[in-house]
Amino acid sequence: MSVEDGIDFAIIELFFFAYRDFTSDPDQMLADYGFGRAHHRVLHFVNRRPGLTVAELLDVLKITKQSLARVLKQLIDTDHVVQLQGPRDRRQRELYPTAKGRALALALARPQSRRIRAALEDSGATERTLVERFLEAMVNPELRAQIDVGSAKMSGKSHGEH
Amino acid sequence: MSVEDGIDFAIIELFFFAYRDFTSDPDQMLADYGFGRAHHRVLHFVNRRPGLTVAELLDVLKITKQSLARVLKQLIDTDHVVQLQGPRDRRQRELYPTAKGRALALALARPQSRRIRAALEDSGATERTLVERFLEAMVNPELRAQIDVGSAKMSGKSHGEH
DNA sequence: GAGATTATGTCAGTACTATTGACGTAATTT
DNA sequence: AAATTACGTCAATAGTACTGACATAATCTC
Numbered sequence: 001m002s003v004e005d006g007i008d009f010a011i012i013e014l015f016f017f018a019y020r021d022f023t024s025d026p027d028q029m030l031a032d033y034g035f036g037r038a039h040h041r042v043l044h045f046v047n048r049r050p051g052l053t054v055a056e057l058l059d060v061l062k063i064t065k066q067s068l069a070r071v072l073k074q075l076i077d078t079d080h081v082v083q084l085q086g087p088r089d090r091r092q093r094e095l096y097p098t099a100k101g102r103a104l105a106l107a108l109a110r111p112q113s114r115r116i117r118a119a120l121e122d123s124g125a126t127e128r129t130l131v132e133r134f135l136e137a138m139v140n141p142e143l144r145a146q147i148d149v150g151s152a153k154m155s156g157k158s159h160g161e162h
Numbered sequence: 163m164s165v166e167d168g169i170d171f172a173i174i175e176l177f178f179f180a181y182r183d184f185t186s187d188p189d190q191m192l193a194d195y196g197f198g199r200a201h202h203r204v205l206h207f208v209n210r211r212p213g214l215t216v217a218e219l220l221d222v223l224k225i226t227k228q229s230l231a232r233v234l235k236q237l238i239d240t241d242h243v244v245q246l247q248g249p250r251d252r253r254q255r256e257l258y259p260t261a262k263g264r265a266l267a268l269a270l271a272r273p274q275s276r277r278i279r280a281a282l283e284d285s286g287a288t289e290r291t292l293v294e295r296f297l298e299a300m301v302n303p304e305l306r307a308q309i310d311v312g313s314a315k316m317s318g319k320s321h322g323e324h
Numbered sequence: 325g326a327g328a329t330t331a332t333g334t335c336a337g338t339a340c341t342a343t344t345g346a347c348g349t350a351a352t353t354t
Numbered sequence: 355a356a357a358t359t360a361c362g363t364c365a366a367t368a369g370t371a372c373t374g375a376c377a378t379a380a381t382c383t384c
Contacts, residue, residue, distance in 0.1 A: 008275040018300035113170040119299035137281035138180035253360040
């Protein structure tokens with residue numbers, strides 16, 4: 001059962017290898033832009049949830065605002081992300097990807113998506129759902145609400161260029 | 163199908179959340195020792211493959227020897243790992259966990275294993291195998307040989323105290 | 325309206341993990 | 355004897371993260 005001392009070393013190790021390789025393709029591409037994995041994460045979530053505020057982004061990423069600052073500033077300076085004053089609350093900054101930002105987010109996601117497709121290649125919808133359910137169950141329960149499982153909720157925002 | 167632009171954003175995002183939370187429990191415990199995630203990885207593989215050489219460890223972790231040096235030195239200084247001169251080739255250093263090292267490796271793996279068990283709780287052997295196969299398929303093909311899938315191969319080495 | 329709170333930004337210092345490049349030593353191979 | 359290998363170490367740098375402190379503008383509360 002690949003278990004010693006009652007510990008599931010097999011999946012623990014597989015998870016490490018799988019995640020490392022999963023992030024390796026975008027990591028290499030990011031180097032060309034002078035970006036790192038942190039930029040990828042920010043860009044990913046801004047692209048996925050256009051119009052989210054800085055506070056919301058911090059809550060999703062679970063990092064401090066000081067950590068976000070550098071990365072977000074670089075993404076703004078390089079015209080990948082724009083900030084708009086919040087319509088309801090003018091203290092807030094809503095974050096949107098630019099066309100350039102969306103293109104990069106897509107380019108970074110492409111090899112990851114390809115890898116997933118290859119890993120599921122002989123699998124049907126059942127297997128796919130099972131993997132999704134497993135991954136979701138690995139997330140801390142109190143955070144599962146943050147996850148978009150189905151098609152992305154575009155939050156009814158404009159989604160256009162800014 | 164939770165796919166936009168042909169990109170599997172759902173699993174990409176789930177994988178990020180899942181891995182982050184998966185590593186969070188040992189990360190917290192490691193802080194008590196003044197250790198980081200790098201120490202966990204080294205200790206894990208030394209524990210899993212007792213007697214592996216420094217070069218083999220570098221090859222598994224895919225880091226440079228300079229990166230390994232600090233971490234390994236600390237694990238040796240704190241009596242979690244010992245080095246033995248290679249029996250065949252005296253230039254080599256075989257790495258073994260001490261009892262203390264094995265205890266820590268086990269303690270760090272416990273919450274991770276618990277999380278996996280919980281995630282698979284209503285699943286049978288089929289689902290487990292499927293998740294294992296998915297994770298393995300996510301790993302770069304040329305590296306799959308390094309992975310111990312079944313019960314750990316203890317490499318025929320003593321496995322005792324050193 | 326005054327004061328408290330909130331959202332965001334920024335400065336300073338520190339820690340951890342990783343890198344490249346260079347050099348040294350002992351052991352093995354050719 | 356010379357080249358190569360396994361390992362260790364020194365130095366400099368980068369990327370991501372942290373805590374703590376302070377500033378500003380906007381909103382909320384009394």
